[in-house]
Amino acid sequence: MAAPRAFLRLIPPKWNGGKRGFRDLSGVVTPEGNRRKRRTLLQFLSDHFCDMEFLRENVLQKQMQKVSLENRSFTIIQDKYGRDIAGACFILQHGGSVKFRDREWIRSDEYRRFSAEVLKFQAVPVEAIDASGCAINYHGLDNLLPLKKLQCLSLQRCPHVDDWCLSRLYLLADSLQELSLAGCPQISERGLACLHHLSNLRRLDISDLPGVEYPGLTQILVEEMLPNCEVVGTDWTQEGPEEQPQDPASPIHAKPAARDLGDPCGVS
Template sequence: LSSPFSQSLRLVAPIGNRSTRGIHQLGGAVDPESSQKKRRTMLQYLSDHFYDVEFLRGYFLQNKMDKVHQKNRSFAHLEETHGPNNAGAFFILKQGGAVKFRDKEWIRPDKYGHFSQEFWNFSEVPVEAVDASDCAINYEGLENLHLLKELQSLSLQRCPHMDDWCLSRLYPLADSLQELSLAGCPRISERGLACLHHLQNLRRLDISNLPSVSNPGLTQILVEEMLPNCKVVGVNLAEGLKLGPEEQPQDTDRPIPA
């Protein structure tokens, strides 16, 4: 049997341990090793957090690109049941663009992306105009436009994924396309515009505000030579050409020094 004295020791010891820890805390004693450990922990946290941010950034970027590729999937399977014009029109409308069937009004989505389903009845009516301004069409998505064999007018203004490679894929539209707008496409350069030589039936081409084109004035002259029957618009030749010193305008009103 244990004595009352030993029982009292067992009761007092835990209390003493807690009080000892409390005294150290109240006294504000700082352990140098503990402080260094906290700094290492903070640095590790910041390091881990940085990589987490980079990972999330990469994840969201990849997720965004996956959505773009998903939106640009081929709708050619609809051609068998609804015809090529409806298949191509459906692709543009799903992208948020607008289409015009011959002798019909423009069909445009509303702000919620909803659009009239009436166009399914136009399977025998060709699409003559497409407005894909600001749409996320990429190289793969242009395959859906090849279904529109009688397309005359195409606007690709401000399409963020439209690049030089995309312009090389417009040649199947050469027989019908007469108007093309590439205004405001940030990734189109002179090399891509050179691919338009296939489109000899073009009558109007808008190449305004192309930031990747280094010399807009000279580029317009070259495109006009490449497409002699096409009116190329969008460039102010007076501002687009870089004049040499001998070509600078002279001030004829300035008095001649004596």
Template structure:
């Protein structure tokens, strides 16, 4: 209820902004005796401009959102010119760097960004093995620049505001190679998108922490462990008092065994449990 009232209060405040600007403009212009100096013509014109043009501040906010979306769509277009000139692999590297991300080429351990120079442009055998796109504006269309990378092992999409469930459905192209994936902090990812990850059979590390659109986090965690039994999952930890998922024998499975093993080691060290 409080959240709904806050949403209603903001538009009401914006709609009354014109009256506030008009009041300031009128009081400053027609006050005969005041300790404040009379506004000059430039200031008066500026206040009048605000009064006439920005009647509805919500329109400005909406325009700003549409401008940001248009900019994201523009930067996520498939770069056919780079592909024709440099090839598929180099074009993918240039796309990641253009979004201010980082890349790791095959056979190398260090990460490169757009500040380190583009020395790989002349390496025809350069292959993209890691892509760090955390915090960038990559979206569904932008994945067109990466889907043909058959050597991609690491992909970081954490804190990407435009990554949604449809975007995760395209990750099946990396089912043979992808080993590490981070989706932490993606606001649009839900349970439906996470269900698409069952195709990533070679995944060994998955970060799904801080996903605000996922409601039943414990159930999703159990489902992910069933889909990806060989993957280490970070985030959505089991809270205390929640029953652990059972295996075919009716036991708590691998998680219960790990907890029992940890408890046994603590007893051997003389730690009370």
């Protein structure tokens, strides 16, 4: 808990005029803040917090409150302008980008401000969203799941996207064709198993997931789970023990023929 700014410095009793008692405490009980001397950062923190652990918890709590506030539902905008406008405003206020059908990409500036012309696209559905690096969490998906025409969704490097978030993406199964989860630190194999509902998915990026213990094996399982989807991730063919050098003339060392994987799903 927070400590007071000033501490009372008690001194042991001393003899005063032949009588046992305390001296005049006017010069002893002095607030530390009244002393004019340079204070270090550690001294300042020690005067305001009992320990550094409390400071750390306080900072984390403030950050989580900010994330929770930023992921509130845009119900007022949705009621007035529709769910596509509400989802677009939510992403743009997080610093992401949106693309309406037959329109150019719309991006917010460095201060997360964007043009009010977005409100004119009430009759145009959102077909692509780039939320790379945005602080979107489980509750913030309430603004994206109603987008029934959404085809491409990028959640790359989103720090708060976890397995619980992936368990809600089944609501986009009818339209979603491309999904990127690259670099999300809180996604594991359990969350990827929830993607079996996305039967229309054509391209899935699961590269660089630190929460996945066996990325090569996981990619194989995801490919079997989504046979019509191109899964981008770890090159599992290069995992395992190092191969011994082979004779160039040996047929085993011959270069295999390249496979035609076709063009990946993309957004112009």
